[in-house]
Amino acid sequence: MSDMADLAELRRVFDGHWGWVRDxxxxxxxxxxxxxxxxxxxxxxxxxxxxxxxxxxxxxxxxxxxxxxxxxxxxxxxxxxxxxxxxxxxxxxxxxxxxxxxxxxxxxxxxxxxxxxxxxxxxxxxxxxPGCFAMTETGHGSDVQHLLTTATYDPGTREFVVETPVEAARKDYIGGAARDARLAVVFAQLMTNTETHGVHAFLVPIRDDHGNPCSGVRIEDCGGKAGLTGVDNGRLWFDRVRIPRENLLDRYGQVAEDGTYSSPIENAGRRFFTMLGTLVRGRISVGGGAGSATQTALSIAIRYGEVRRQFSAPGQDREVVLLDYLAHQRALLPALAKTYALRFAQEGLVRTLDELQPGDGVPPHSVKKDADVEQRELEARAAGLKAIATWHASATIQACREACGGAGYLTENRLPQLRADTDVFTTFEGDNRVLLQLVAKGLLTGYRDEVGDLDAFGMARFYADQVWELVAERTSARNLLGRFGESDLRDREWQLALFEDREKHVLEGLAKRLRKAGEPGADPFAVFNDAQDHVLRLARVHVERILLEAFSAAVEGCEDDGVRALLDRVCSLFALSTIEADLAWFLGHGRLTPGRAKRVTGEVNALCQEVRPDALLLVDGFGIPEDWLDAPIAQGAEAARQAEALG
Amino acid sequence: MSDMADLAELRRVFDGHWGWVRDxxxxxxxxxxxxxxxxxxxxxxxxxxxxxxxxxxxxxxxxxxxxxxxxxxxxxxxxxxxxxxxxxxxxxxxxxxxxxxxxxxxxxxxxxxxxxxxxxxxxxxxxxxPGCFAMTETGHGSDVQHLLTTATYDPGTREFVVETPVEAARKDYIGGAARDARLAVVFAQLMTNTETHGVHAFLVPIRDDHGNPCSGVRIEDCGGKAGLTGVDNGRLWFDRVRIPRENLLDRYGQVAEDGTYSSPIENAGRRFFTMLGTLVRGRISVGGGAGSATQTALSIAIRYGEVRRQFSAPGQDREVVLLDYLAHQRALLPALAKTYALRFAQEGLVRTLDELQPGDGVPPHSVKKDADVEQRELEARAAGLKAIATWHASATIQACREACGGAGYLTENRLPQLRADTDVFTTFEGDNRVLLQLVAKGLLTGYRDEVGDLDAFGMARFYADQVWELVAERTSARNLLGRFGESDLRDREWQLALFEDREKHVLEGLAKRLRKAGEPGADPFAVFNDAQDHVLRLARVHVERILLEAFSAAVEGCEDDGVRALLDRVCSLFALSTIEADLAWFLGHGRLTPGRAKRVTGEVNALCQEVRPDALLLVDGFGIPEDWLDAPIAQGAEAARQAEALG
The missing domain is CATH 1.10.540.10 (Acyl-CoA dehydrogenase/oxidase, N-terminal domain)
Incomplete structure (x- = not known):
């Protein structure tokens, strides 16, 4: 299937609610x-x-x-x-x-x-x-709650004094700082009357109108990077830089002229995480951008895989097209399926963000009941999808580069730049492993509001005392898989139940482990640390469930039978290749028999071969304008060279 | 343990037979x-x-x-x-x-x-x-037996005429061609008296003494690449370029003045693969170079992981060192263990090469009985280790980059360059997936000499007719695991038997599948293609066995008890993390019970924590001079910044 009507419907589904923005x-x-x-x-x-x-x-x-x-x-x-x-x-x-x-x-x-x-x-x-966002410090990137830059209020002059107290407190990797930014949003520990009120954001001029550093501000260029050469990342030091009292961004914390501090949120930790939560859009955006780069890479590699030939099949005159090889399909098509899954999940995430943080009003979470829980859930989902989407980008662009051989290593074919530029996505806007721990924390605590108040010790006690009850209450007494038996591997209901069951089981297991932190003589750090691989696993399987649910809903939303059938196959390819990647878990926990596990692999192979004829249509579904696929191997040139090779 | 005597012994074991060259x-x-x-x-x-x-x-x-x-x-x-x-x-x-x-x-x-x-x-x-090696063409990189450049003998002038007959036959990605090379070794189909004799190598001048292209030679620069910027890769076209008869490299095929062709190897295919086999050193070298780059990356990341701190543990004043986190250990230490395994396997490979192709004599395989089989086994082993070593380099350098966060993305810390430079190793000197298929072919045929004569159709018949018998003969009636029962997971004999048993089983299973190519009405390409994931698996598990055997032998060769005990743990970490990565297979084939499979994961965690205190010693064991670890985060600078962060 590949007529224009199909393509139009595929693009409609792929583009989603903001299709007009995309167009x-x-x-x-x-x-x-x-x-x-x-x-x-x-x-x-x-x-x-x-x-x-x-x-x-x-x-x-x-x-x-x-x-x-x-x-x-x-x-x-x-x-x-x-x-x-x-x-x-x-x-x-x-x-x-x-x-x-x-x-x-x-x-x-x-x-x-x-x-x-x-x-x-x-x-x-x-x-x-032009401005920049100066949060990360050399010594604190993930744990920004404990960054060391200070902003001390001086009631005498009604100014804040911004200071880099130690070398580890220099602001680092700050985009815009090296060249263009005039004003910085600087995150610093707010001090008034010798009291600390936690991290707040301040507007600090860093360059004058001539582009020279302001007095007391030292700026250094971070220099070369793996990619993103066009972004001027830099370092900032502040030597008693004075800014007016009004330069505190004071929505969540105010300082009166005499230095009296006030805030609608009493607990400093909770206040800071509320502030961070309002910035969740950045994380969501990175996940989306990673998706676009992944789609470009897949478009290039799949177009090339359709024209590039190598080795003859027995009794055949022409050499075999790369994409006809199972190994080549295996390298690209499950990744293509997951790329669709991520796009659909991203669409849902953006819709939720748009509801909770509309561009034109006060976010409703300050008024609406349960809005705090919704907000935390959004943050966790944003964190999880960002992590999985950016790792997927790295892995998929890499697979595309290798699938194009030497041609994939050439700058002219764009894959090197895509790979290098997106590489940092896995660690900026939150290190992926740290983000997955946030996801797990949300799942363990049911996004309960009071958790935001707790320090490390408080969290350890919380895990020891309450997590198991919280989790057991939510997950108990549901046998999700009982009714399925040996159903068709492409049965969507079974796939969904399997993903949900796995998440529930991993969540329960983790809660049980963490409860040990409360046993007499236990070292809470050791308990948590020993469970870290389970924590990461929980987050991953949770995101995989979200992806499958989002994909499944998108399939349901198709208005054309042919397109629905195609996307249904792609969805099953996503589901079954995801199961296959975690087959040890399903086998080890009795969710799949060895015989059925083998059939999963066979079915992934079968789906690769079934989806393969529509691979070009599926990348056309991304709707990337031809001008942007500016790589010779993605255009006619390579096809022409190949065509004449064996006539 | 970390005194100088330990380090010296560790380096001795690591350095191997050519330690003097390394020093x-x-x-x-x-x-x-x-x-x-x-x-x-x-x-x-x-x-x-x-x-x-x-x-x-x-x-x-x-x-x-x-x-x-x-x-x-x-x-x-x-x-x-x-x-x-x-x-x-x-x-x-x-x-x-x-x-x-x-x-x-x-x-x-x-x-x-x-x-x-x-x-x-x-x-x-x-x-x-200065010269270059012009084998790869735009249209033929993996299947070089079928490249299209021609060298036609003209008895009238006693010259060969070298020609690029179609655009797909241009030589591509040729290192040295863009700038420096004067003379090229050009691989081309040798034609005499309208007969084709297969691919041979010819010496073709491409630049004169002033650096200008020779008459009839067109040269183009491949331009930017992901990495290896200092290598001048280019493209070459030949327009009826005439070279003297003597410029044929004629060890395996001679052309008399009248154009009569002769060769000690009658079959053209076998002749070509014999010629390729003499060039195996290149592949072996790439695997070794990938190892060195991997070791550099690990040294940088592990040093950084020892000083970089983030987040507090409950009740602790100072923040936790990254390498104390299980997730961080998991990201780096199994990779460190595999890096040791690869070094030891590389050592064995180089020794075999040195025996079979001594630098000062005619390779003995033309005289020695069974030398052909040894040579083919060397080629297969070189192919397999190259593939696994270069993928390991990509994955490990990537893990190191992510483990260093934003600092890992900066050029000054070398990881971006290491990643970008080594990236092409997975596809040059043989695409890794193609190389693994060579490995599997060798295992299936027992490196039998006559296989070199067969074309695609012949190979299909061979698989249909003989593979099963060949394999069954070698693998039957050995129950490798029977005597072990529920032995200690660190029992080296059990680990070795498990790896060997897996390889045997996968080999048998694949041979059975391929036999289907001979069934009436079967499409041999479809049978082989459907089994492609099994083919790749066979090669991978074979290489993993070789790695474990090489590591095990190196442990045995330790002359110091402490170092031996340490390397023994590292070897078990390699073995068990490798088993864990393939746990689905071991569970699905009844080699591990679910309970024992869970204990594998627990034991990997335990080994990570046991090896962790010696992580620095283990990277010091690589013996990389301090000047070469030229990354601020691998030196004192970052440690100093971190040290003052929380005092």
Missing amino acids: EAREALRRPEFGLAGTLGLDEHRQHVWEQLQQLAKVGHSRLGFPTRYGGAGDTGASVVSFEMLGYGDLSLMVKSGVQWGLFGGAIQALGTERHHAEYLPAVMSLEL | EAREALRRPEFGLAGTLGLDEHRQHVWEQLQQLAKVGHSRLGFPTRYGGAGDTGASVVSFEMLGYGDLSLMVKSGVQWGLFGGAIQALGTERHHAEYLPAVMSLEL
Whole structure:
């Protein structure tokens, strides 16, 4: 199947609710000024991306997520999807735009109040005020609650004094800091009257109008990186830099002129995690951008796999097309299936974000009942999908590169750049392993609000005392698999029940393990540490369930029988290849007999061969404009060379 | 344990037979002229590497593998080990030296005869004659037996006419072609009197003394690549280029003045694979170089993991060192164990190569009984270890990069370059998946000589008719596991028997499947293709057995009890983490009960924690000079920053 109607329906399902944003971006971004940079040196690439960023501001990309009353479009979902679309082009531009409008502008929007919005947002959107987001420090990247930069209030001058107290407190890897940013959102421990109130965000000018560092600010270039050459990452040190009291982004914590501190959230830890939660959009965006890069790589490799031939089959004249080899299908098609799963899950995530943090209003979680739980669940889901999507990007782009052999190693075929640019996604906006631990924590605690108050010791006690009861209450007495027996491996209900059952079992097992932290003489750290592989497993199987549910719903939403049948096969390929990757668990826990386990592998092979004729249609479904697949091996050139090889 | 005596013994075991070469290289290569290039543009990097290559020729590196009668040292093993040592530095230099002295010089040595040796080898060694190895074509990389370039003998002028008949026949990705090479070893179909005799190697001048392309030769630069920027890969086209008859490297095929062809090996296919077999050193070298890069990455990441702290444990003042986290140990320590296993297997491989292809004599396989089988076994082992070693390099360097977070993404910390440079190792010198199929073919046929004669159709018939009998004969009636019962998981004999039993079972299963190709109406390609995942599995489990056997022998060879005990734990970590990665197979085939399978995971965790205190000692065992670990996070700088973070 591959007629135009099928393709249109496939794209409709793939594009989702913000299809219009995707279509507008496809139009706008094909203009020459957004073309790929090609191979440029560090300085040239930064300049090129900077100019493109200005063009992006002009075409209105920057306005999407900001409030209408300051000239924005007030559409949070659209802003995330628009960012995702940049992921088909130069990822340096995507990240650079994310820093300016997502992290920098987003922090002012989420953590500032009316007067900050009025004063800064218009210039942020227009790029008159380029900024950066200075959270990470050399010594603290994952554990940002304990970063060391200080902002001490001086009631005498009504200023904050921002200070880098030790070398490990320098701000590091800060996008925009090395070249373009004038203003930084600096995260620092807020001190008033010798009291610490935890991490808050402050607006600190770092460069004057001539681009020179402000007094007391030292700036260093991080220099070369594996990829994202067009992003100017830098380091910042503050030597008693004074900023007005008003430069505290004070939505969640205020300092009166006399230094009195007040906040709607009493506990400092909970306050900080509430602040972080408002910034969840960044994590969601990275997952989306990783998806776009993955789709580009798959499009290139699958197009090449359709024309590239090697070795003859017995009795055949022409050599065999690579994609006809099972090993080649195995390398690319399950990855293609998971890419669809991730796109559908991302769509759901963006919808939830759009509901909870609409671009034009106060997030409802401060008023709505249970909104805190919804918000925490969103954060956990964002964390989990970001981790799985970015690892999937790394692995899939790598598989695509290898599937294209020597051609895949050449810059002209884009895969090296895609691989290098996306590589950092697995550790920035949250290290993936740390993020998965957040997911597990949410699942263990049922996203309970009071957990946000607890320090490490409190969490250990919580695990020892309450986790088992909490988990047992939610998971008990459900035999999810009993009614299925030896059903068809493609039975979606069985697949869903199997994924749910696995998650439930892993959750229970982990809760039991953690309870040991409360036993007499137990070392809580050792108990938690020994269970760390189970923690990571729980998060992974949870995300896999979400992916399967999202994919399943998308299949249901198809309006064309042929497309539905195709996506149903792709969904089963995702489900069964995921089961196959964790076959030891299903066997070891009696969920699959050895005979049935073998059939899973056979069925994955069968599905690869069934999906294979539609592989090109499936990558066309991504809707990546031809200009963006700017790799000779993805275009006619290689096909022509191949065609003449054996006539 | 970590005193100097332990370290010395560890290094002795690690270094193996050519420890003196390693020590000499450690001395020579620490000179400033072999320092890392830092970030250079394409042209500068190529020039830098070119100058380093000249220095290498001066210090005698180039002489090691060539015959003493032409000024070489006649030590094949030393030449491979010396190449491996270059893998600790700039991998562009390693590859460039491999092209000049391994591929180009090696081809003249292995495929040429006396007069070629006398005429060319001295200038090859001294670098007066820079060359390249032009085998791969755009349309044929894996299936080089069917490449399309032709060399047609013209008896009138006693010349060969070298021709690129179609665009797909252009030579591609040829190291040295873009800038430096004067002479190319060109692989082409030899045609005499309208007869084809298969692929042979010819010496074709491609640049004159001024560096301009020779008449009829078109040269194009492949341009940017993911890594190896210092290597000038290019493309070559030949338009009726005439070369003297003497430029045929004629050891395996001669053309008389009148155009009469003769060869000691009648069958063209077998002849070509014999020729390829003499070039096996290249593949072995790549596996070794991949090992060195892996060791560098592990050294950097483990040193960083020892100083970097993040998050507090309950009730602890200082934050926890990364390497104390189980998840971090899991990411690095099994990879460290496998790196040791690969080094020991590489040592064995180089010894066998050195016996079969001594640098100073005619390879004995033309005289010795069974030498053909030994040679084929060496080729298969080289192919298998190259594939597993290079994938291990990619995965491990990637794990190291992620384990170092944002710091791991910075060029200054070397991991990006290591990752990008080694990436192509998985597809050059043989695509890994194709190589694993060679391994499986050898195992299935018992390295039988006559198989080399068969085309695709012949192989299909062979599989249908004879494979099952051949395999059954070798594997039947051995119950390898019966005597063990529920033995200790660290019992080396049990581990070895388990690996051997798995290989035997997979081999039998595959032979049974392939026999179906002979059933009436069967499509031999479909039968073989459907079994492709089993083919790859067979090769993988075979290599894993070789790794465990090599590691086990190295443990036995320890002369110090403490070091032996340590390496014994590391060996068990390798064995059990390998079993864990394939747990589904062991469970599904009844080799492990579910309870015992769970204990495997527990034991891997336990071993990670036991090995962890010696992690630094184990990377010190690699003996990488301090100057080569030129990454701030691997040196004092990061430790100092971390130290002051929380006092």
